[in-house]
Amino acid sequence: MNFYICSMQLIEVSTPALAKDFLKVNILVNRNDPNYIRPLDKDVNEVFDKKKNKTYRQGEAIRWILKDDQGNLIGRIAAFTNKKYKNKGDTGPVGGMGFFDCINSQEAADKLFDTAKAWLLAKGMTAMDGPINFGERDRWWGLVVEGFHPPLYAMNYNQPYYQALLENYGFRGYFDQLCFAMKVGQRMQEKFYRRHAACAADPALRAEHMRKSDLPKYARDFATVYNRAWAGHGGMKKIEEKVVIKMFETMKPVMDERINWFVYHNDEPVGAWINLPDLNQWFKHLNGDFGLLSKLKFLWVKKTKKADKMVGLVFGIVPEWQGKGLDSYMIVEGARVIQDLSIKDGVYTLGNPEYQDYEMQWIGAFNPKMVNVAENLGTYRNRVLTTYRYQFDREAEFKPHPILH
Numbered sequence: 001m002n003f004y005i006c007s008m009q010l011i012e013v014s015t016p017a018l019a020k021d022f023l024k025v026n027i028l029v030n031r032n033d034p035n036y037i038r039p040l041d042k043d044v045n046e047v048f049d050k051k052k053n054k055t056y057r058q059g060e061a062i063r064w065i066l067k068d069d070q071g072n073l074i075g076r077i078a079a080f081t082n083k084k085y086k087n088k089g090d091t092g093p094v095g096g097m098g099f100f101d102c103i104n105s106q107e108a109a110d111k112l113f114d115t116a117k118a119w120l121l122a123k124g125m126t127a128m129d130g131p132i133n134f135g136e137r138d139r140w141w142g143l144v145v146e147g148f149h150p151p152l153y154a155m156n157y158n159q160p161y162y163q164a165l166l167e168n169y170g171f172r173g174y175f176d177q178l179c180f181a182m183k184v185g186q187r188m189q190e191k192f193y194r195r196h197a198a199c200a201a202d203p204a205l206r207a208e209h210m211r212k213s214d215l216p217k218y219a220r221d222f223a224t225v226y227n228r229a230w231a232g233h234g235g236m237k238k239i240e241e242k243v244v245i246k247m248f249e250t251m252k253p254v255m256d257e258r259i260n261w262f263v264y265h266n267d268e269p270v271g272a273w274i275n276l277p278d279l280n281q282w283f284k285h286l287n288g289d290f291g292l293l294s295k296l297k298f299l300w301v302k303k304t305k306k307a308d309k310m311v312g313l314v315f316g317i318v319p320e321w322q323g324k325g326l327d328s329y330m331i332v333e334g335a336r337v338i339q340d341l342s343i344k345d346g347v348y349t350l351g352n353p354e355y356q357d358y359e360m361q362w363i364g365a366f367n368p369k370m371v372n373v374a375e376n377l378g379t380y381r382n383r384v385l386t387t388y389r390y391q392f393d394r395e396a397e398f399k400p401h402p403i404l405h
Contacts, residue, residue: 007069008111012062019045021065022099023288025076029101029159035150036157037280038288043154044099047134048078054135058083060123061134063099064115066108075102075109079116080134081123086237087174091396092126094389098140100131101158102165109165117392127391129174130166131156138313142177142362147383152311152359153279156385163386171388175401177362178371180379184310184339184353188331188378193348195325196332205326207271207333210260212252219244221262221269222314229316254279254302259310259355261334263317263326270321271330274314277307278359310338312360315373327373366401 013022023041030036046052048061055061059082066075080096087094097116102109120128133140139154143162151157199205210218223241248255256277263271282301286294317326332348335341340351362385363370391398 008074008108009067009069009071010111010115011065011067013048013065018065019048021073022063022076025065025073025101026099027288028073029103030157033148033159035148037150037284039154040283040286040290041288042290043139047099047140055080055082059085059134062119064112066102066112068108074105075112076100077112077116078134079119079128080132081120081125082134084237087129087401089127089389089391090399091391091393093124094127094129095120095123095125096132096134097128097130098132098134100162102162104159104161104165106165106168110169113166113169113390117390121392126393127389129387129389130171131158132387138361142385142387145176145384145386146381147179149383150280150284152361153276153283155361166388169390170394171390172398173386173400174389175387176365177385177387178365178374178381179359179362179383179385180374180377181357181359181382182377182379184355184358185350186378187350188335189376192328192332192376195328197346199325199329204266205263205329207261207263207330209334209337210255210257210262212255212257215248215252216245218260218262219248221264222248222272222274224269225262225272225316225318226314228318251276254282256310258337259334261330263330263333265321271317271326272314273312273330273334275310275312275358277355278309278311278357279307281305281307281309306354308355309357309359310355312358315360315370322369331377364401364404367404369404 011018013019023044027038048063050056059080061078061080063078064076065073068074076099077097078099080098082096085094085096097113100112102112116128131143140156142156143166144156144158145163148160220241223239223244227238254276259275261273262269282298282305285301286298332341338355339353342349342351359382360374360379363374365371
């Protein structure tokens with residue numbers, strides 16, 4: 001049902017009370033959806049905190065809430081500029097919109113989109129992508145168009161009618177973000193075991209899982225693999241070792257070191273596979289709060305409720321080892337622990353894994369090599385998110401995200 005509204009009040013978020021209303025819109029729109037998991041308030045607030053979000057060094061952000069003539073919250077949106085945003089348009093710089101929520105009203109949605117567009121035009125932008133994050137692409141990125149399952153931690157979640165609201169306004173799909181899933185206890189295709197056996201015969205190759213006691217070492221190894229495998233592709237930039245150390249230290253309280261794997265050739269890191277338990281299985285019990293009492297509750301929940309799903313964050317092989325079976329080697333070595341896999345006399349036997357489900361964070365459909373790796377695992381596509389683009393010049397040719405080769 002599409003609601004029509006006589007009058008609306010648009011308010012820029014400029015006070016703590018309005019910032020709370022900004023959070024509240026997301027709750028109100030999704031409150032009757034059993035799959036909805038409320039994001040942690042602090043995670044959203046930190047996006048708009050100049051002291052916490054380094055993206056403010058090269059950009060600006062603004063946000064609004066929308067009320068109907070009765071004073072009821074009916075929508076919200078944020079707009080951003082970022083000088084280092086990589087998805088440049090042919091017509092000029094591209095801004096962003098995100099944290100969009102709205103009742104099922106095209107009139108209300110258009111009001112929000114028009115507001116973001118006007119602000120971005122005033123900043124010299126020629127298009128807007130959305131919904132995206134004012135920051136890294138590993139969170140709050142894309143619109144769910146397929147697979148309305150409980151979201152992963154820091155993943156956007158929205159009602160199905162949002163797609164029509166964007167497309168009716170004139171947004172077009174810039175690229176799809178594919179999430180793949182599988183049962184952890186599922187046997188892999190036989191070619192994985194054959195490739196693993198071939199690599200395992202090379203004494204210069206070895207695999208090991210991360211150890212919390214030596215995070216700086218694994219931070220260095222991860223930075224090495226990341227910068228050789230991803231930097232320069234699809235807008236990805238090099239990552240500094242100190243950034244990885246901070247990231248790993250942040251992950252440490254929820255990290256399961258046994259599900260994070262590295263491969264080495266003559267002790268040089270050549271592959272990395274980083275996973276976490278599904279944090280939202282714990283955070284869903286906190287109702288968005290992460291104050292002192294909620295942190296204590298989180299520790300209790302984490303201790304008493306075992307997460308049965310793991311989430312793939314990063315998987316990569318350095319260029320010179322790609323296409324040589326090293327991905328299979330790393331996956332099967334990890335499966336020794338993750339799947340309780342035993343190998344004897346060339347026979348690969350599954351055991352009793354602790355985790356039941358596995359889901360990979362999104363992979364861009366523009367990256368066919370990584371999509372192929374995911375599909376070869378025997379996964380299925382369990383959700384699709386779309387990053388949309390709205391070109392301000394409606395006569396300009398629309399070009400989707402280029403395919404990586």
